[in-house]
Amino acid sequence: MSLTRNTKNVPYYILGAGAFARLGDFIDERRHGGGAALFCVDHYFQDKEALRDLPAKDGDIVVFVDTSKEPAVEYVDALSDGVKARLQGRPPCCVVGMGGGATLDVAKAVANLLSNPGKAEEYQGWELVKNPAPYKIGVPTLSGTGAECSRTCVLTNEKRKLKLGMNSDYTVYDQLVLDPSLTVSVPRDQFFFTGMDTYMHCFESLRGAYRNVIVDRLSLCAMDMCRDIFLGQEDMMSEANRENMMVASYLGGMAAGNTGLVHPLSAGLSIVLHLPHGRANCYALSVLGDFYPEEHAAFTQMLAKNRISLPKGICANLSEEQYDALHQGTIVHEKPLSNALGPDFKNILGKERLTSMFKAM
Numbered sequence: 001m002s003l004t005r006n007t008k009n010v011p012y013y014i015l016g017a018g019a020f021a022r023l024g025d026f027i028d029e030r031r032h033g034g035g036a037a038l039f040c041v042d043h044y045f046q047d048k049e050a051l052r053d054l055p056a057k058d059g060d061i062v063v064f065v066d067t068s069k070e071p072a073v074e075y076v077d078a079l080s081d082g083v084k085a086r087l088q089g090r091p092p093c094c095v096v097g098m099g100g101g102a103t104l105d106v107a108k109a110v111a112n113l114l115s116n117p118g119k120a121e122e123y124q125g126w127e128l129v130k131n132p133a134p135y136k137i138g139v140p141t142l143s144g145t146g147a148e149c150s151r152t153c154v155l156t157n158e159k160r161k162l163k164l165g166m167n168s169d170y171t172v173y174d175q176l177v178l179d180p181s182l183t184v185s186v187p188r189d190q191f192f193f194t195g196m197d198t199y200m201h202c203f204e205s206l207r208g209a210y211r212n213v214i215v216d217r218l219s220l221c222a223m224d225m226c227r228d229i230f231l232g233q234e235d236m237m238s239e240a241n242r243e244n245m246m247v248a249s250y251l252g253g254m255a256a257g258n259t260g261l262v263h264p265l266s267a268g269l270s271i272v273l274h275l276p277h278g279r280a281n282c283y284a285l286s287v288l289g290d291f292y293p294e295e296h297a298a299f300t301q302m303l304a305k306n307r308i309s310l311p312k313g314i315c316a317n318l319s320e321e322q323y324d325a326l327h328q329g330t331i332v333h334e335k336p337l338s339n340a341l342g343p344d345f346k347n348i349l350g351k352e353r354l355t356s357m358f359k360a361m
């Protein structure tokens with residue numbers, strides 16, 4: 001096992017039903033500087049009851065994050081410009097991200113742009129963020145992406161045909177509020193597709209070349225939890241399983257930096273067809289049985305057991321340009337592809353082979 005990177009994790013979390021009621025205390029602890037609290041909330045909550053319990057005070061800023069599409073660099077730029085104008089040069093006392101992975105990631109990206117000049121795309125990559133972001137509190141309302149604990153915030157960049165985050169220790173949340181009662185109203189297919197993201201991060205990491213003994217152990221544990229949740233006796237969305245999924249997402253999210261084959265294909269689908277991340281991952285794994293036979297078999301069982309459908313034919317009749325874009329949008333992700341297949345990945349995944357895989361989805 002090679003030397004690990006000097007690794008930062010989220011320093012504080014609170015877990016369990018009722019944790020959300022503590023959010024106001026955590027924000028108040030940061031209010032000494034006088035700056036406003038900035039809330040980035042999934043637009044899903046705009047007219048929901050949970051919003052009434054949001055501990056926003058006079059002068060705080062609440063922005064709703066549109067999660068109908070994968071977050072794009074231009075969207076993050078526009079959002080952070082608007083927030084900067086409202087803050088009038090005064091840094092916020094903290095930034096709260098409340099929502100699914102997309103919202104949690106947008107909050108991280110906006111926070112980085114509040115303390116670093118320029119545009120979001122300038123920070124897509126590794127160790128490019130120079131100044132620490134304001135204090136950040138993450139409140140996941142959907143489990144599986146690992147966005148609550150990862151050191152990245154994935155953004156699409158159509159111009160550069162890629163999906164890439166601001167990989168930095170400054171991107172990591174400072175406090176998490178993990179309250180499973182916030183996931184009770186998640187639609188079942190969304191719960192499944194997003195939960196599967198954890199399962200995929202973990203086996204992609206375990207099957208890859210870039211390994212880390214701690215991440216391996218966390219991945220094994222999170223995969224076990226996913227098998228229990230999606231193949232066990234209890235309903236996948238029982239109270240206990242919603243809490244288990246929150247924990248699995250948190251543990252498995254630490255493997256999210258070492259993805260393999262699923263995520264590049266999934267990124268191609270999100271770039272070209274604007275498919276949401278979790279669903280795109282599931283389509284990607286559906287054609288990766290040759291590469292991940294055991295995991296593919298278990299995934300097929302999980303789909304059946306939870307009566308989740310993945311209708312075929314999403315890439316059946318695309319234009320040649322779209323197949324080119326799918327190929328480009330996949331192959332551009334060199335780090336995960338070489339993690340999975342080694343330096344020869346471009347030959348192993350030629351245009352023809354990839355196109356026939358997309359056509360089989």
Ligand SMILES: [Fe+2]
Binds near residue numbers: 201256277
């Ligand atoms: Fe993912």
